[in-house]
Amino acid sequence: MMPTTSATRVTLRAEDIGKAFMSGKVRTPVLDGLSLSVRAGELTLISGPSGCGKSTLLAILSGLQRVDTGRVFALDQRLDDLDPRALERFRLLHTGFVFQGFNLFPALTAREQVELPLHYLGVPRREARERAARSLEEVGLAHRMALRPAELSGGEKQRVAIARALSKEPALLFADEPTSALDAASGQIVIDMLHRIARVHGTTVLCVSHDPRLIGHADRVLSMEDGRILNDRRETTPGVPTEGLVP
Ligand SMILES: Nc1ncnc2c1ncn2[C@@H]1O[C@H](COP(=O)(O)OP(=O)(O)OP(=O)(O)O)[C@@H](O)[C@H]1O
DSSP: OOOOSTTTOEEEEEEEEEEEEEETTEEEEEEEEEEEEEETTSEEEEEOOTTSSHHHHHHHHTTSSOOSEEEEEETTEEOTTSOHHHHHHHHHHHEEEEETTOOOOTTSOHHHHHHHHHHHTTOOHHHHHHHHHHHHHHTTOGGGTTOOGGGSOHHHHHHHHHHHHHHTOOSEEEEESTTTTSOHHHHHHHHHHHHHHHHHHOOEEEEEEOOGGGGGGSSEEEEEETTEEEEEEEOOOOOOOOSOSOO
């Protein structure tokens, strides 16, 4: 039986999934009979060498890509047989994303970047402004709200991207190489922030990275190689404080 308490609840599940890409007549298998479960309230890190299939796995678990074989469940919803509109709706309502390249709009202020997805969700303008401000405060950027990406450091840009994901209050937060464009200190702030979000909000945070420095900052590390999970271990680092998100 699946555990149901919020601390141990399984929120993402892949069962025997397979995925290959075709390039002309050449078929490249990427995932091969992979199964895993990911729990709420934890930062789970998927590590492994370049090209082993980490981003593909993340894209599948978040509903951005389809599997060829196997089944995918997110928040008890089966994703692999949802039609494209239902899948898009699921992503809009329940998922947040943080990418390596920040994906910010050059012309928008930090606050406007965070407000934008709330408009798509139909949140009234005033409430969107307040929620955006709260999320930016939570990542320590209250004093940077009116600045545009060109005026922010790399670490600050990534924190805006985290605030943007956080303001939707998603149950599932996905991060693809969120620290690889950052120096060591900024990268550490970002990963610790993702860790605290999991603890404070009970969010399922799934992060893929080939950066070995992140390993000690996760609750659980899944090591991938050649489309399979070779190792699944729980880290025993001291708990991250839960009072605030500001480093
Ligand atoms: N859309 C695509 N079309 C064709 N091949 C693809 C596509 N996406 C990924 N691949 C191939 O699948 C394999 C796994 O790619 P993936 O991006 O999942 O690996 P990764 O572990 O995330 O790598 P990295 O750490 O370099 O980002 C690679 O060989 C890649 O070239």
